[in-house]
Structure formats: C-alpha cells, structure tokens
Amino acid sequence: MPDSTVPGDRLREMRLIRGLTQEQLAERAGLSLPTVKKLERGGSARIETYHALARALRVTTSTLFETGGPRRRTHADDDRFDLMALRQAVAPPVTPSGRLRLAATVEPEPDLQQMKHTATALDEAYHRDDYLTVAELLPALIQSTHVAVDHFDSGSQRIEALKLRADALQMAGRYLTQLRAYDLAHLALRESMRDAAAAGDALRGGAAVYLEGWTLIREARLDEAEQVAAATADDIEPRLSRASRDELGVWGRLLLKASAAAARNNKPSEAKDFVQMARAAGAALGNGSGGAGYKSGRFNNLSAAYQAVENYMVAERPDRVLGLSERISAAGASTSNTKHRHLLDVARAHVLLRHDDEAEGILAALYEESPDWLSHQRMAADVFSDVLRKRRRLTQRQRKLAEFFSVA
Numbered sequence: 001m002p003d004s005t006v007p008g009d010r011l012r013e014m015r016l017i018r019g020l021t022q023e024q025l026a027e028r029a030g031l032s033l034p035t036v037k038k039l040e041r042g043g044s045a046r047i048e049t050y051h052a053l054a055r056a057l058r059v060t061t062s063t064l065f066e067t068g069g070p071r072r073r074t075h076a077d078d079d080r081f082d083l084m085a086l087r088q089a090v091a092p093p094v095t096p097s098g099r100l101r102l103a104a105t106v107e108p109e110p111d112l113q114q115m116k117h118t119a120t121a122l123d124e125a126y127h128r129d130d131y132l133t134v135a136e137l138l139p140a141l142i143q144s145t146h147v148a149v150d151h152f153d154s155g156s157q158r159i160e161a162l163k164l165r166a167d168a169l170q171m172a173g174r175y176l177t178q179l180r181a182y183d184l185a186h187l188a189l190r191e192s193m194r195d196a197a198a199a200g201d202a203l204r205g206g207a208a209v210y211l212e213g214w215t216l217i218r219e220a221r222l223d224e225a226e227q228v229a230a231a232t233a234d235d236i237e238p239r240l241s242r243a244s245r246d247e248l249g250v251w252g253r254l255l256l257k258a259s260a261a262a263a264r265n266n267k268p269s270e271a272k273d274f275v276q277m278a279r280a281a282g283a284a285l286g287n288g289s290g291g292a293g294y295k296s297g298r299f300n301n302l303s304a305a306y307q308a309v310e311n312y313m314v315a316e317r318p319d320r321v322l323g324l325s326e327r328i329s330a331a332g333a334s335t336s337n338t339k340h341r342h343l344l345d346v347a348r349a350h351v352l353l354r355h356d357d358e359a360e361g362i363l364a365a366l367y368e369e370s371p372d373w374l375s376h377q378r379m380a381a382d383v384f385s386d387v388l389r390k391r392r393r394l395t396q397r398q399r400k401l402a403e404f405f406s407v408a
Contacts, residue, residue: 010039086172249294262274263314
C-alpha cells in the first residue's frame with residue numbers, strides 16, 4: 001500500500017489495514033459517521049478527534065499525520081498585520097554582519113533594572129489575561145533588550161542582558177502560541193534558547209523548551225514534543241537530595257510536558273511514567289514550589305496530579321478525572337490558570353457522564369471569575385456546545401454563555 005502523508009489518506013489506510021468499515025471505526029471512536037467520512041475526504045479536525053481515532057485503531061496519534069512522525073502544520077503569519085510590531089521585534093532584519101540597526105541614533109545606556117520591572121509587569125498582565133497590555137508593550141521590551149545585548153559586550157551586564165532578552169522572547173513565544181501564530185512563536189523560542197545558552201543558563205533554556213513543547217502539541221507534532229521535552233529533562237536532571245527549588249521546578253515541568261504529549265499520542269504507559277518521575281520532583285519540594293522565576297511556570301507537589309487528571313481526560317476516563325479531582329481539591333490550592341485549566345477537564349468529564357448541570361455550573365463560575373482567559377479556551381466552547389446539544393429552550397444564564405462562546 002503506498003505511503004501517504006495526508007491525514008485523510010493515512011486514516012483510510014489504517015482503517016483498511018484493521019479491516020474496519022467507516023461505520024465500525026466511527027462507533028469504536030465514539031464519533032459520528034459523517035465526521036469519519038469528512039476526514040477521509042481531506043477535512044480537518046481538532047487533535048482530540050484524531051486521538052479518539054488513533055485509540056480506536058490502536059496506533060499512536062502521530063501515525064495519522066505521516067509515517068515516522070507527526071505532520072508539520074504550517075501557520076503562515078505574514079498576513080497578521082496586528083502582529084507587525086511583534087514580528088519586527090522577534091524577527092528584525094539582519095545583514096551578514098548581524099542585526100540591522102535602522103537608525104544611527106545616540107541612546108543612553110540601557111537600564112537593565114527598568115527592563116526587569118517592565119518584564120515583571122508584562123508577566124503579571126499575561127497571567128491576569130490582559131492581552132491588550134501584552135500586545136502593546138512586549139514589542140518595545142524586546143527591542144530594548146536587543147539594544148542592551150548590543151551595548152554590553154562583556155561582563156555580568158551582558159549576561160544579564162542576554163537573560164532579559166531570553167525571557168522577553170519566551171513571553172513572545174508563549175503569547176504567540178496562544179494566538180496560534182506558531183511559526184513566529186517557534187522563532188522567538190529558538191532565539192530565546194540561543195540567548196540562554198550564551199548566558200550559560202541551562203534552566204532558562206529548559207523553560208524555553210517547555211514552551212516549545214506546548215507549541216508543538218498545538219501543532220499536533222506529538223512525537224517531537226515528547227522527545228524534545230524528555231531529552232531536555234534528561235540533560236538537566238538534578239540530584240534530588242541536592243537540587244535547588246528552581247532545578248526541581250523546571251525539570252518537573254519538562255517531564256509533565258513530555259507526559260502531555262505522550263498522552264495525546266495514545267501512549268498512556270509512557271505518559272504515566274513521566275508523571276511518576278515528576279511526582280518525585282514534587283515530593284522533593286515538599287510543601288514549597290519551584291521554577292516561579294522561569295516562564296515554564298511554578299511547579300509544586302500538585303502539578304503532577306493535575307497532569308494525571310488531564311491525561312485521564314485525554315483517554316476519556318471521566319470517572320477517574322472526577323475521582324482524582326476530588327482528592328486534589330482537598331489537598332490544596334494552585335495558581336489560577338492551572339486551576340482554571342483543570343476545571344475545564346472536570347467540566348468535560350461531567351459532560352461525558354451526562355452531568356450537564358454540573359458542567360454548566362463550572363463554566364458559569366469561570367465566566368464570572370476570568371472571562372478574558374475563558375474567551376481563548378476552545379475547549380470551553382466545545383463543552384458548552386455539548387451542554388446545549390438537546391436543549392430547546394435556554395435559561396437566562398445559558399443565553400449569556402451562548403452569546404459569550406458564540407454558540408448558536
């Protein structure tokens with residue numbers, strides 16, 4: 001049978017190898033027959049749909065994209081004029097001798113301390129979902145770090161300038177991934193890794209790899225996401241008895257990113273192994289946390305449990321999701337975005353178990369608490385669509401949520 005690189009062709013090929021009809025595959029995957037037909041004709045779907053099909057076919061999800069690895073999805077960003085300022089900052093014009101300086105202006109010595117304050121403020125804006133502030137100020141911060149790296153050619157100030165630019169570029173990669181501008185996000189993160197390496201900061205480089213893994217998962221490049229996170233985790237693996245909190249935090253985060261990729265790639269055993277290793281990092285931290293100063297985010301003894309819940313949701317084990325979620329809630333609190341993402345998994349589990357009122361209640365609470373964050377979560381809109389699947393008359397709350405999610 002000829003090798004295929006188009007997902008629809010690969011899906012049909014694997015279905016025929018298994019001796020299944022389209023109807024049988026749809027039933028096994030818990031999908032509608034029109035969905036399977038559409039995909040085999042060349043249509044597209046969310047990664048969760050491909051994962052369900054892969055599970056039904058007993059193959060890795062990446063098998064459905066191309067032989068030997070996931071399909072590279074190209075998201076051209078050249079027509080995103082709203083990203084022009086960020087594009088100019090992340091990908092400035094260069095000459096054979098280096099970055100082009102567009103104007104021969106005399107500038108004061110860069111103020112590294114002020115740049116740190118700006119970076120902290122932007123990070124806080126991102127985490128409170130103030131994306132307008134991020135979009136307005138992040139390009140200028142990156143441009144300032146370019147100037148600083150050019151200005152300080154040696155010594156501790158150059159190291160500090162490189163770290164600041166690495167962090168600013170990681171902010172850009174994180175923000176661009178949220179906007180699905182993946183190609184530009186990859187470029188920002190690659191440049192961040194170079195700066196981290198030049199500064200001799202392996203943990204900062206590891207944080208950039210963690211964000212790269214998120215971008216790769218969004219692109220369905222699941223094999224690569226797992227491999228790059230696992231390889232980097234191996235490179236920086238600390239001795240637990242001597243490790244700093246930051247070492248444990250970044251290492252643990254990388255393991256969880258590898259687990260997330262493996263779970264989506266229909267590799268539950270590998271996903272579980274990564275979570276178990278991350279639990280060791282959490283245990284070493286005790287009641288504290290690590291990695292808060294890095295863009296991979298804060299890691300604590302609950303982080304691995306959250307990832308385990310997410311993995312159960314990917315495997316469509318709603319009973320396990322709800323059971324483990326109750327234990328997490330009793331154990332303590334976490335950062336808002338982590339908790340919010342976890343609650344979407346819980347809402348999805350309720351939908352699968354036909355607990356529609358409970359799912360709706362979670363979405364309504366998230367809407368009241370963090371509407372800006374919720375507006376960027378496609379999973380939330382999908383869950384609410386399922387809640388309304390058989391409703392003929394909507395309550396006032398349902399009408400408000402339907403308008404918010406643009407659900408007819």
